[in-house]
Amino acid sequence: MKSLGSIRRSFAPWNDPAARPYISFEGITKRFGDFTAVDNLTLDIYEREFFALLGASGCGKTTLLRMLAGFEQPTSGRILLDGQDISGIPPYRRPVNMMFQSYALFPHMTVEANIAFGLKQDGMPKPEIEARVAEMLKLVKLEKFAKRKPHQLSGGQRQRVALARSVAKRPKVLLLDEPLGALDKKLREETQFELMDLQQELGLTFVVVTHDQEEAMTMADRIAIMDKGEVMQVATPAEIYEAPASRFVADFVGSVNLFEGVVRERDAKGTTIADNGGMTIRTDIAGEEASPGQPVWFAIRPEKIKVSSRKPANGFNAAEGEIWDIAYLGDMTVYHVKLDDGRIVKTSAVNAARVVEDALTWSDRAWISFPTDAGVVLTR
Template identity: 80%
Template structure:
């Protein structure tokens, strides 16, 4: 059985028809006056899942998280956690904890006092608190910073303190609202893997809100792409990238070329699409696209071959144009090819050798080509 992208782990309860969702949003709507932030949304999240809500600012993802935490009340619909309806349950009585982007650490308290704060509020015995704090310090690799105060820590260390405090109370679900937004790029990348490892070690359900595509693709088991208060697609990172469900998702995640055309013929699961310039595109696994339908062919830049010579396979899935622009990035070269019909296509090629045997530069004539299974047909 072929798979889309690399397999990260065998955990996939959403594929089991017997599995019961751990968190369930059922026809949830949230309105603020005349603005609808979340619009009749239904979504299931499973136990021990690392789930990401991904979308642009204002798409409703943070509102969804706040309703799950209890800071906002749905206008209509239900939210269930482990089968229990959360309506009417205040935030402090919900088995969830929320970690904010600002971290919200107490500046006058030490690291260990910050971690212990929630446990003391719950009336846990002193010996149990000390044991739990020691466990959290070790888990977050903060033992040597236990006596320091937040202003004496780096951004990454403060982030780990906030995380340790959030999981110290053993919530069933940890909610993270843009948790890595305050970190620099290099530290953010390292912390993404730390979060994944921590989630695996703790066995908790993580729900993270982010507008950073790379962050969601790196950390999440599944991603919900949101737009205007609705979920556009829910799938694994590989499925979102390799098999987007619509033009919106294809364009939102990563870089993509969208070639518009009409389905000229269909044989089994394969179709031939006629483009505006007369180009013929053969596509395998074309979904529900019917002959005569107006569709878009979506293909990622790395799936396109660029050459000064026409492909040996012939003119099917091949187009000619001019090198309109290019960028040498060290590990790869990015080409912008202006096709003869005027559309600019982006292609990328790994620089696996130090010297190219087919160098191309500005204004050169060039061919682009791709395999029949390199892209997907989008009907919406």
């Protein structure tokens, strides 16, 4: 099978049947009174993986992270770390460290004292502490700020101090709970790549909780999409985006158009769908789970749809409408096209040239069209 999208590195132990998971959640359920935060969840994470738990507030991702850290205990099920059941082991005895969104730095201590704190608690000899702190300061590029206190640092610098303190004890697993939430957009984007480089250099397993889709897509080797305490799909960022397993995943990650219809025919070459609005959709995706007469949804991303004033030559994967809204974003333009049946379709086009040949503006008549390999057929 051809790879979906580019990959950051040659690392995919989840595709190796002989590979043993480093972290395993086995049938984990967590209840708070009558509320079920995590519901019979099973999930595997591999050593040296940068893994993201992505979902809306209240989906159970932070509860799952806290159970791995030892701050919460499962109602049922077990958690294995490197083959050992860690249920009941207190947080301070687990080879796991957690970096909180608030950073939780000691305001009266200097940067180097904050980093050294956990090492002193463990009774490490003073010369070794000094060497480790110097190593961590160099790692996060804060050597010049060693004597400063947290209030004398920027948000990004405080984030680096918290990160250095978290990895100073060299845990097997680093847990990050919304680690970049307090940073501004530009700094957050820069720090995402720094975290990726740091994880590679340290060779640690990172598990990050976030509700920021772009953050998860940028940093993670794999993403688990969560909803109401359950995992909806686990896959690489490219697979999540290009081949979502359900309407929920397709709609949650990025922007998507969903066309509802009925399978007219299916064969080895693809699937033909009679869209409820009268459009005929032909796709190369065989839609193996879909049979003729079955209701389905065709999911397609805005950038896969072309909008033009010219009618396409073929009689399928096309519909006519009117330019309803336009958003010029500099590098791209987003069009909302209102089809003649009343539906709004989102499309986007990269502004590769300074002058657009087929300029479209509000209220213009326009056609949308897309190739047969542009979308995916969903049955749920």
